[in-house]
Amino acid sequence: MTETAAGSSQGGSAKKSGKSTRDAKGTKLGFFGRIALFVRQVIGELRKVVTPTRQELINYTIVVLVFVLIMIGITVLLDLIFGWGVGWVFGGSAPKES
Structure with missing residues (x-):
């Protein structure tokens, strides 16, 4: 999974912490790309639930x-x-x- 503002320990926004939302290739994600990344991360976390x-x-x-x-x-x-x-x-x- 890629590093996002929600996953950083800073707790700030992506722009404040200096980290931007990027895909595996390193290109910056657009609005729908960020939504898709969020959904993938949610599904990944739900798979860990016992x-x-x-x-x-x-x-x-x-x-x-x-x-x-x-x-x-x-x-x-x-x-x-x-x-x-x-x-x-x-x-x-x-x-x-x-």
Whole structure:
């Protein structure tokens, strides 16, 4: 694959980094040539992707759900603590409905 601005460690545009998008022969690519190069690079990266097995997918889902439940618990606990603290500092109670 050829070096492009997206592949450089600089993170800047091709003109800023001094590198231009060129094909294998060294000629500068036009608009559609750059699009074709991008598509080829995307397909090349997608070929490297490894899909998880069913058991791995189940394990990952369980891990995410447990993590979300833990974060919900921490959030609820902090909300109750801060709510109690604000009520204590300002000496008020919840507004009463008429």
